[in-house]
Every structure is written in structure tokens, then in C-alpha cells.
Amino acid sequence: MYDFDTPAPRAGSGAIKWDLRGSAFQNPQALPFWIADSDYFSPPELTEALCDAVRRCVFGYVDPTPSYREAVADWFRTRHGWEIDPDWIVPATGVVSEIANLVRAFTAPGDKVLIQTPVYDPFAGVVKAAGRSLAENRLIRGEDLRYTMDFEDLERDLRSGVKMMILCSPHNPVGRVWTRDEVTRVAELCQKYGTLLVSDEIHWDILMPGHAHFTAGLAGTPENIIVLTAPSKTFNVAGLKCSNAVIPSGALRNKLVTWQQQFHIETPNNLGLVACEAAYRLCAKWCDEQNEYLAKNAKLVSDYIAEHLPEVKVTPLEGTYLMWLDTSASGVGSVELCRAMTKEGAILNDGLRYGDDGFVRLNIACPRAQLEKGLEAVVRGYLAAKNRGK
Ligand SMILES: Cc1ncc(COP(=O)(O)O)c(C=O)c1O
CATH class of the missing domain: 3.40.640.10 (Type I PLP-dependent aspartate aminotransferase-like (Major domain))
Known part of the structure; x- marks a missing residue:
């Protein structure tokens, strides 16, 4: 079995996803779930x-x-x-x-x-x-x-x-x-x-x-x-x-x-x-195991959101490691919503950049513990932005 649980040390390595957290998102401590690369190690x-x-x-x-x-x-x-x-x-x-x-x-x-x-x-x-x-x-x-x-x-x-x-x-x-x-x-x-x-x-x-x-x-x-x-x-x-x-x-x-x-x-x-x-x-076997790991991450996201933010609709994931969440029930635009999530500790992409306000994109290619921590920040950010908008 390959290891997808150990986080790769990426901060400070020049990794865009990690090292632009301060300059592009104004929160150098937030966990990154934006640009599409992965946070575990490549195949040995x-x-x-x-x-x-x-x-x-x-x-x-x-x-x-x-x-x-x-x-x-x-x-x-x-x-x-x-x-x-x-x-x-x-x-x-x-x-x-x-x-x-x-x-x-x-x-x-x-x-x-x-x-x-x-x-x-x-x-x-x-x-x-x-x-x-x-x-x-x-x-x-x-x-x-x-x-x-x-x-x-x-x-x-x-x-x-x-x-x-x-x-x-x-x-x-x-x-x-x-x-x-x-x-x-x-x-x-x-x-x-x-x-x-x-x-x-x-x-x-x-x-x-x-x-x-x-x-x-x-x-x-x-x-x-x-x-x-x-x-x-x-x-x-x-x-x-x-x-x-x-x-x-x-x-x-x-x-x-x-x-x-x-x-x-x-x-x-x-x-x-x-x-x-x-x-x-x-690396075919590594690829298969990664798919199994990602499927469990996707299930974690669906279950967690269903429990903590049932009004957010999770698009069923068939392929890619990018999840598309309908956050329109918040009544807050996706740029503002992402800003609030970043402040709480999770950087996602706003849906507006892909052509749909009211959605956010979440990259799940990371160790499960990182995803769990990120989801807590997503929920906090969502609720903070929604309550502010009332
Ligand atoms: C659909 C799609 N095409 C291309 C790319 C980027 O590919 P490259 O880095 O080879 O330009 C991405 C990266 O997220 C992507 O999602």
C-alpha cells in the first residue's frame, strides 16, 4: 500500500499553492485547496x-x-x-x-x-x-x-x-x-x-x-x-x-x-x-491506489457537508480531484465567500472565475487529515459570511 497520508513538505519550496498564500490571499497560515496539484508525495x-x-x-x-x-x-x-x-x-x-x-x-x-x-x-x-x-x-x-x-x-x-x-x-x-x-x-x-x-x-x-x-x-x-x-x-x-x-x-x-x-x-x-x-x-498501481484514496476523500467531503452545511449542494464527483460545491444558498457571492473561508483557514477557488457565481471549487488531493481540518474552516467561513450578509 502506498502512503497518501504523509503530507509533503511544500511550504517554502516555491510551490505556488503554498507560497502564494500570503501574497495572493492575505493569509499565509491558511491551508490551500485551490490550484490543482497534490499535497502528498509522488510515486516512489x-x-x-x-x-x-x-x-x-x-x-x-x-x-x-x-x-x-x-x-x-x-x-x-x-x-x-x-x-x-x-x-x-x-x-x-x-x-x-x-x-x-x-x-x-x-x-x-x-x-x-x-x-x-x-x-x-x-x-x-x-x-x-x-x-x-x-x-x-x-x-x-x-x-x-x-x-x-x-x-x-x-x-x-x-x-x-x-x-x-x-x-x-x-x-x-x-x-x-x-x-x-x-x-x-x-x-x-x-x-x-x-x-x-x-x-x-x-x-x-x-x-x-x-x-x-x-x-x-x-x-x-x-x-x-x-x-x-x-x-x-x-x-x-x-x-x-x-x-x-x-x-x-x-x-x-x-x-x-x-x-x-x-x-x-x-x-x-x-x-x-x-x-x-x-x-x-x-506507476499504474500507485494511480489505482490514489483513485481509491481520492474516492474516500470525496466521500468525506460529501458526508461532512451534508452534516454541517446541508444547504450546500455537492456535485457528484465522477473524475478529477476537484469538487464543485453549490454555495448559492448562502446568498453571498463566491468571491466574498472564498475570502471568508480563507480568513478562517482554507483557500478554495471561487466559482466566478469558471463562469458560475454561487459555487466554489475544492481540491481534495491532499492527506485526509489536511482535508478534515480544511473542511472545518470551510464551514466556519461559510457561516461567518452568510451571517454577515443577513
Ligand atoms: C483541464 C485542465 N487543463 C490543463 C491544466 C493545466 O495543464 P498544464 O499545467 O499542463 O498547462 C489544468 C490544471 O488544472 C486543467 O485542469
Whole structure:
């Protein structure tokens, strides 16, 4: 059994989540549940592979090796049932920066790029920064608090001429793991209207019991699909800057690579590649155990909130380690609510940044004792803000 209970000593290490508590949130003592990385240690096998690489004392320019490509392709096949040609992989230094590159390489200024809100905020940021216009397909929340896609609205948007759609799968922040049917419908609609589907699947390995991820790579046709994924969330190696774009179409791949060459956009650094290969070759069991640990954390949150703040509605978590809480019954905006929670000792993200006031996002990838302490602060902050608002 792996250990997820021992907190990794992150404060003072430069970790954004911990070291920006004072400057960005004005409470350097609060526990952080905001930015999406984890507060326990990465898999020991991965750390050992990095130590071995460091001991070799060679840090020159590198290109992803055939062995790296095979490891990535094997993971895709064994974990996600997706058979790819290793040559389809375009390694990159991050998913968001790669989305920014794709927007610029495959659309023109003024073109429409569609996102499904509420959603991870950098999607809108990179589209707007590139001078493209945003099309917004709002997700629908059902009585069971589960979100689904508004396919009618999506088709209307795509018909009106959308160059690219960015799918978030599994979805941050609403925690959905889109089903085979949903992903297939999206891919078919994109194909029908000539829209390039860019599927951000960075959270695809973080799955709650009973949920299986269906990659858009199995639904799209080569001409209209690009899948982005990374070991960064699953194995907590975001700081090593290594992700993988999978582009089945040779024409699209060449276009992107040629576009990136203009700016000397490079492949990941050598330790990022080592970590990715080690994660995919050696850490499947760690990944499974992490999912079990996260499922227990998610249950703790649901139970605790049901007992102490029954008016707060917890969105069922299917995948990712990010929980989406409906706090609208407080009558307080999510920015103000988060401020009150921070003051009481827990930093969460306000829902407004993802496009929905009245919600907060809670990162549960931490030792259980930290989460328990954080939940107490969440309740205190919620009640303080609500009572002040009366
Ligand atoms: C959906 C999604 N995509 C991308 C990222 C960030 O990826 P990267 O650090 O590789 O840019 C995150 C981080 O939270 C995310 O949730």
C-alpha cells in the first residue's frame, strides 16, 4: 500500500499553492485547496527514476526516445483502450500552452472557438489573448446536480461556424466523466460542421469508482481530432513540464510542428520526459491506489457537508480531484465567500472565475487529515459570511 497520508513538505519550496498564500490571499497560515496539484508525495518509483537520471549527470539537449513514445502509447492502450501510432505523439511542455499554440496555429483572428462553461478559466484566456472570439455552450445542471451537455445549443453554435471546440474531458470543475455516447455525439457534430475538436484529457486517469473514461481519440476522425494529455495531474509532476499532444493526422501534425518551429518552441526538458516514462511504465498501481484514496476523500467531503452545511449542494464527483460545491444558498457571492473561508483557514477557488457565481471549487488531493481540518474552516467561513450578509 502506498502512503497518501504523509503530507509533503511544500511550504517554502516555491510551490505556488503554498507560497502564494500570503501574497495572493492575505493569509499565509491558511491551508490551500485551490490550484490543482497534490499535497502528498509522488510515486516512489517515479522519484527513483528521476534520481537515477540525475546520477547519470548528463543534462544536454534531448529528443523524446522511441522508448518514451512506446511507454506513452502503452499507457494509452492499457489504461484507455486507445491504440495509437507512437509517431502521433507531439510532446509539449504543458497542456494550456499547447492549447494556446493550437488556437494560433489552426484558427485565424476573429474565428470562433467554443468552450463549455463553467470551465477551467485559462481556456477562455488563451482564446481571447489570441484575438479569437469565444462561443459559449453552457452545461446544464440536472435535479440530481449532475451536469450534462446542451446538444441543441451546441449544434446551433457549430452550425453558425466554429473553427475549434475545446472539450474538457473529464471536466474541470463540474467533475463529469463524459460517457462514450456524449463524447461520440460531440465528435460527430464537430465532424459534421468541420470543427477541429481539441480534447483536453489531462484528468483522464483520475476516476471515481464506477466511471470509465472514453477518449475522444476513439470517437473523432483523424482530420478533426487532437487529444491533449499529461502525467502532471495524476502523478503530481506539473512542475516538470511534460505533456503529450496526440495528433493522428499527419497534415495537422506537420502544420503544428512547423508553426511551433517559428518560435523555437521546444520539447519537454529531459527530467520531465524521464518522469513521464517512469510514471507510465511503473506507476499504474500507485494511480489505482490514489483513485481509491481520492474516492474516500470525496466521500468525506460529501458526508461532512451534508452534516454541517446541508444547504450546500455537492456535485457528484465522477473524475478529477476537484469538487464543485453549490454555495448559492448562502446568498453571498463566491468571491466574498472564498475570502471568508480563507480568513478562517482554507483557500478554495471561487466559482466566478469558471463562469458560475454561487459555487466554489475544492481540491481534495491532499492527506485526509489536511482535508478534515480544511473542511472545518470551510464551514466556519461559510457561516461567518452568510451571517454577515443577513
Ligand atoms: C483541464 C485542465 N487543463 C490543463 C491544466 C493545466 O495543464 P498544464 O499545467 O499542463 O498547462 C489544468 C490544471 O488544472 C486543467 O485542469
